Amino acid sequence: MPIQRSLLLPFLLACAAAAAQGPRADSTPAVRTLRTHEVTENSHRKSDDLITIGRQTAPTLVISRQSIQLAGSRRLDEVLREQTGMAIVPDLGSGNRSVGxxxxxxxxxxxxxxxxxxxMTGRLAGNFDLSRIGVGDVERIEVIKGAASSLYGSEALGGVINIITRQAVRKAQATAGLRSGTYRTTDANASAEAPFKHNKGFVSLSGNFYKTDGFNANSQYLKAGKTSPPYTSFSGQARGQWRFSDRTSLQARVRAAGRTSDMFRSYGAQPFNDHLREQDLNAGLNLRHQASPGTTLLARYYYTGYDTRQTVTLQENGRILQENDFFQQIHRLEVQAETRPDKLPVTFLGGMGGDRQSYRNTGSDIRNIMSGYFAYLQGEFASTETFRLTAGLRYDGNSDYGGRLNLSAGARYSPTSWLSLRASLGNGFKPPTYAQMYQVFTNIQQGYTVIGAHNFAEKAAQLKAAGTIAQIWDNASEVRHLEPETSTSVNAGITVNTGSRMEWQAGAFHHRLKNLINTEQVGIMRNGQQLFSYINIDRVVMRGVEAGWKFSITPNLQLSAGYQLLDARNPAVTDSIRQKSQRYKSVRTPDGIRAATTKDYFGLPNRSRHMGSLQASWAHPRWGLGASFRGTYRGKYGFLDVDNNGYIDQYDVFVKGYTLLYFSVQKTLLQKRLTLHVSADNLTGYTDYLMPSQPGRVFMAGAEWHFFRKKDKN
Incomplete structure (x- = not known):
């Protein structure tokens, strides 16, 4: 069923003000800055939302429009894959179409x-596909690392990625661009924007078309077809603002996107066709009012919906092997208020609201309605420019699991102009999804079946009676009604500016999760496929350090590097090995089975202990020329527990450590009206069959034309 086009629009009661929008980034791609990313220590970036990245004491990162353009990035995953401590991972359950x-x-x-x-909505198996989002009309990307649930809600236990589009329009202009390259990839975009009524309002439109033939990263086993399938996608966005007065404004936006993919695969027997169609729609209204010089009110309503249908059929007879029809939508209403009392060094930000979520998954027993409600308050104390203290609390309620009060606190101290210290503490609460509770899903091409925890006994018994389950393992006794996940996160860091040309950053983090919902194999199907369900893990600890360095060799040349060390593990596994519990007591080595030791435990799967990044950027604004060379390293990580002893040990299947290199160059001509761009991704052509979404060497080239009045070109 397609996404509903008519939206129920509740009326908005609090008013909001036309807070002055900051000047928007220059739409011409001439490189004005070399900084590929920056940690915002003291800035409060202007945006529609009162909750801004500058309020955070957790580690933050801002990726600028100029950096995105210079790198030649086309989709959101391409931007984030080059950032320190951020790994792009494929979702095998979606046929490798999805990357998170x-x-x-x-x-x-x-x-x-x-x-x-x-x-944004539309998560399958918890994974939001970053490749759905184009970055052609993005002004900047803001990242918060670590717990941010006190202001952003339960889904932000690990962090927030906020994609900011154009926030103000001061002149009429337009852009049209086209790129093409390897795998017959085509990327076309167009945008236009203009103010009206003497800048009392503006409208902005943008669109993107993207098409690729996909690729095969597993020719060793896949005889025909693609591991990353071909697809065609489109997206369009419209945004506008009207200022009723100097104190009140109304902003509206709508974004629609769709993607279709048809894929053929053959592993040597029973070739099949896989068709996928996705649609998503997002719309919102913000009403903002400056009630007084120190008080701002904001009321907003938004709708987001995601609709997908996947069908897998045998090529020889057209018999349906798998069919998945999933639809999710959310209506949310929220009111925010910010106030700065006169003559007091304190700012308060508070809000409250609720949402109504509905789900539909044909063929499953997932209940289709869930409601949530929330309220939050944060205070910020800044006695001087050198010290800032924040403290907040948030209450999240759920129609099925009740509610929980979450606390947060943070501090930033800058005793000198060259030194800044920060620390933050936060906790969170996240109830299980309906899919984790009630789904029954079989993925034919990847070979597994998943049953929700709350109906596992009933559905497993039905499948066993039908003769489709060969064996249910002993650990299935641990499958029971899921408990909500809770977390406590601590971050601390230091920034040192050794002169105007060099900056050092270092930080440490410690995250402790209780009742982590983990996907675990609990049996084998009759045809040899795996049977999975969901189990609460009592506690998981993720801790590590991050470090970064930036050096401006000249005003036009900058180097930067980053490193993350991560230790992610389940302490219960270590305890079970020490206690020689039945399932955990041994490991299978090339020389046979021996007793396990705690040193055999590598940690949680799909987590690398070592990650690093390196970047060199050069720009000459007078020549309109810029170039960027980047490299990323990801250390080995656990992929599969082959001996079924309940953890990844040193003899299991690992993805080897690897390095990826990227290069791009761009040139502006004709008084900045024309921009030429050439990029090369994965220069060494590195691939691994265990990384089905990692392409080989990719070359792209293209051009953009900018329409503007000559007097406005700067």
Missing amino acids: IQLQGFSSEYVLILIDGQP
Whole structure:
């Protein structure tokens, strides 16, 4: 069923003000800055939302429009894959079409994805597909690392990624661009914007078309077809603002996107066709009012919906092997208020609201309605420019699991102009999803079946009676009604500016999760496929350090590097090995089975202990020329527990450590009207069959034309 086009629009009561929008980034791609990313220590970036990145004491990162353009990035995953401590991971269950983000060890379901402050929906198995989002009209990307649930909600236990589009329009202009390259990839975009009524209002439009033939990263086993399938996608966005007065404004936006993919695969027997169609729609209204010089009110409503249908059929007879029809939508209403009392060094930010979520998954027993409600308050104390203290609390309620009060606190201290210290503490609460509770899903091409925890006994018994389950393992006794996940996160860091040309950053983090919902194999199907369900893990610890360095060799040349060390593990596994519990007591080595030791435990799967990045950027604004060379390293990580002893040990299947290199160059001509761009990704052509979404060497080239009045070109 397609996404509903008519939206129920509640009326908005609090008023909001036309807070002055900051000047928008120059739409011409001439490189004005070399900084590929920056940690915002003291800035409060202007946006529609009162909750801004400058309020955070957790580690933050801002990726600028100029950096995105210079790198030649086309989709959101391409931007984030080059950032320190951020890993792109494929979702095998979606046929490798979906790629998610991992942040400080947190998997994708714990990282909130926003566009202009609005949460995006459409997660399958908890994974939000970053490749759905084009970055052609993005002004900047803001990242918060670590717990941010006190202001952003339960999905932000691991962090927030907020994609900010154009926030103000001061002149009429337009852009059209086209790129093409390897794998017959085509990327076309167009945008236009203009103010009206003497700048009392503006309208902005943008669109993107993207098409690729996909690729095969597993020719060793896949005889025909693609591991990353071909697809065609489109997206369009419209945004406008009207100022009723100097104190009140109304902003509206709508974004629609769709993707279709048809894929053929053959592993040597029973070739099949896989068809996928996705649609998503996002719309919102913000009403802002400056009630007094120190008080701002904001009321907003938004709708987000995601609709997907996947069908897998045998090529020889057209018999349906798998059919998945999933639809999710969210209506949310929220009111925010910010006030700065006169003559007091304190700022308060508070808000409250609720949402109504509905789900539909044909063929499953997932209940289709869930409601949530929330309220939050944060205070910020800044007696001087050198010291800032924040403290907040948030209450999240759920129609099925009740509620919980979450606390947060943070401090930033800058005793000198060259030194800054920060620390933050936060906790969170996340109830299980309906899919984790009630789904029954079989993925034919990847070979597994998943049954929700709350109906596992009933559905497993039905499948066993039908003769489709061969064996249910002993650990299935641990499958029971899921408990909500809770977390406590601590971050601390230091920034040192050794002169105007060099900056050092270092930080440490410690995340402790209780009742982590983990996907675990609990049996074998009759045809040899795996049987999975969901189990609460009592406690998981993820801890590590991050370090970064930036050096401006000249005003036009900058180097930067980053490193993350991560230790992510389940302490219960270590305890079970010490206690020689039945399942954990041995490991299978090339020389046979021996007793396990705690040193055999590598940690949680799909987490690398070592990650690093290196970047060199050069720009000559007078020549309109810029170039960028980047490299990323990801250490080995556990992929599969082959001996079924309950953990990844040193003899299991690992993805080897690897390095990826990228290069791009761009040139502006004709008084900045024309921009030429050439990029090369994965220069060495590195691939691994265990990384089905990693392409080989990719070359792209293209041009953009900018329409503007000559007097406005700067």
